[in-house]
Amino acid sequence: ALLPVQVPAHLPPPRPGPELVHPSLSDDQRAAGAALSARIDAGYSATLLDGVTGSGKTEVYFEAVATALKAGRQVLVLLPEIALTPHWLERFEARFGCRPVEWHSELTPAQRRDSWRAIAEGKAALVVGARSALFLPFPDLGLIVVDEEHEPAFKQEEGVTYNARDMAVVRAHLGEIPIVLASATPSLETVANVEAGRYARLSLPDRFAGAALPMIQAIDMRIDKPQAGRWLSPPLIEAMRATLEAGEQIVLFLNRRGYAPLTLCGTCGHRLGCPNCTAWLVEHRLAGRLQCHQCGYTAKLPSACPSCESTDGFKAVGPGVERIAEEVLHTFPDARFALIASDTLAGPAAVGELLRSVREREVDILIGTQLVAKGHHFPMLTLVGVIDADLGLMGGDLRAAERTYQILHQVAGRAGRAEHPGRVLLQTYDPDHKVLKALVEGDRDRFLAAEAEDRRRAGMPPYGRLAGLIVSGADQRLVETIALRLGRAAPREDGVRVLGPAPAPFAILRGRHRQRLLLKAAKSVNVQAVMRHWLAQVEIPASIRVIVDIDPYSFL
Structure with a gap:
């Protein structure tokens, strides 16, 4: 088992050994690895590494990682889930002899400071992290890998909305370096880019070792x-x-x-809901509580029904894990x-x-x-x-x-x-x-x-454009008023259609009332410019928040 080792803050992170291990690869893996390695220091390129589950995609892009490290360049690997990091770290350490620098929300402030400094000083040869790692100050970034590129977790829904996969492609293009997008189930957006000739594709059609x-x-x-x-x-x-x-x-x-997605009174059928959201409370029996999966609110299961005051108990409806x-x-x-x-x-x-x-x-x-x-x-x-x-x-x-x-x-x-x-x-x-x-x-x-x-027939992504507006605030009437004003000021140009306003599926979230509008446009439309002009037509009070979500993944 791998054991954590305390490294004094003043010591640089260990450098991976690209020649430490020469893995046994299949012919398909070897050819794909060589093709990716040839892209190092050859300018910008985007490649979909498309392999069935168990085909050894990680070992293939490790070949490109090794080539970049031998050239003295830095490498960034983006993973969609922090929980995937331990398994990936084990595989990296077995291949390169040391752990890379990590960047994710589970790090302590001291660890984040040390990692940031090592990256900025060029002493971190390889960084593995969640989507925010994309914005770290690499002085000599030579390769970006986005593993499981299809994962919705790469889309940030809160605060500044962006898709880390797409931003990684932008960063690679700006830095004139290669990027590898790996998946057994590539997103339609990536497949469309392959078909349009913007990305190359390397395929691994068979599982490793037969x-x-x-x-x-x-x-x-x-x-x-x-x-x-x-x-x-x-x-x-x-x-x-x-x-x-x-x-x-x-x-x-x-x-x-x-335990169950819905808890209701066995007498009157009252459903236990979140006081802050239009969402049901989910029973977590192992933790002995009810929880809202939208805002995190928790409560004990009440002894009596809040509606009919019956003490005959509640029913769990449906299964959870x-x-x-x-x-x-x-x-x-x-x-x-x-x-x-x-x-x-x-x-x-x-x-x-x-x-x-x-x-x-x-x-x-x-x-x-x-x-x-x-x-x-x-x-x-x-x-x-x-x-x-x-x-x-x-x-x-x-x-x-x-x-x-x-x-x-x-x-x-x-x-x-x-x-x-x-x-x-x-x-x-x-x-x-x-x-x-x-x-x-x-x-x-x-x-x-x-x-x-x-x-394609419906003009939906990736063959059309979508942009969402989420209007929210504590005052329901004011939220509805601003949403209606935005609806009246909606762009009327060719190739653009606006749907809404309408209450969001979660009409209240964390105590804020929410209305949604959705802009649907042809692929040729400059959606960002249209949205800027649209928002400039309506004065937004300070108490109202308007979130613009270009290419939304969630419609809640």
Whole structure:
């Protein structure tokens, strides 16, 4: 196991050894690594590294990293989640002999100061971090890598809104250096840039060492119904039993934190909501509290209903990962299970320790949210069960199908990554949905082409432009008034259409009332200029906040 080492602040960080280890690569990996390495010190280029899950994309871009380090240049690697850092650090240290400099929100002020100084002085050869690492003062940056480039986590929604992936491309272009965008499920925006000739593409079509891709099957929950009050279908339970008997490991995936998404009074049906937001409180039974996932408000479960004052108790409606863990304990009492979610583990170190225990086979069943889908390699993990494959398909998000495909494809990719074949079971009430059919048939490119055609016909990104306006304030009437004024002043030029104003889906967030307007424009329109002119037409009071979100990812 890797142990943290205290380094005095006055010592520079250790330099990675690009020649320390020469990894065993497949022919495809070697060719892709050589192609990326040839781009170092050759000016700006953008390359999509497109490889199936388990194809060894990290080892490929490590070849380019090694070339940049040998040339004395600095390297920045952006990861979408802080929780991914421990696993990535282990792989980097095994390849280069030392830990890189880290940059993320879990660092102490002293650590941030030391990292910032080492980067600014050019003593940090490689920096790995979250999206804010993009703005660090590198004096000699020679390569940028954006790992899992499709991840929505690269989009900052609060404060200054920006997409770190797109800003990384801008920084690479300004610095005349190469950038690598790596993913097994590239975003439609990146695919469109490849098709337009703005980005190159390097493909890794096969898993490393000849491992087979997992077999994916849909379980029709209308036919294979779980027991009342349960969430695991009979076919999934039987597959889990066979996997455990074979001494292999299981992942159960449900992208919903907590015990249940909704808590209501058993007498009158009153739903427990957040006092600061138009959102329901989520029960977190392990922590013994209710929590708002929008503002963080917490409360104890009340002894009586706030509406009818009944003391007959509350009902938990629907499953979260904690409820699935409870069912696993009931169904497989002898199995060793672990729960991984952003609110059950205290920081990257705890995530790293849990993942180590899974790799060392101290865990039989890993139950988790999207954290289980991200780049982990467990050789003995052969079964993935998706509790609710339909979950992400609900709502009006234009990227709902794309995102659901991406996360289900990624979590499916955890199965069968070594010599043991993998199997993925998707519990669904709509097995004929295009996303589910694409996953079962293994036809990613046809799905992407169909999704792209739908967007192109609708003039939606990446073939059109969107920009959001979020108007918020403590005074509901004033918020509505300003939103209406903005609606009346909306641009009327060709190729531009404004929708709204309308209450946001979360009409109150952190005590502030919210209205949304959405500008839809042709690809050729200078959206930033249109937005500047539009906002200049309306005087905004100091108590009102207007957030401009170019190319929004969230419509809440």
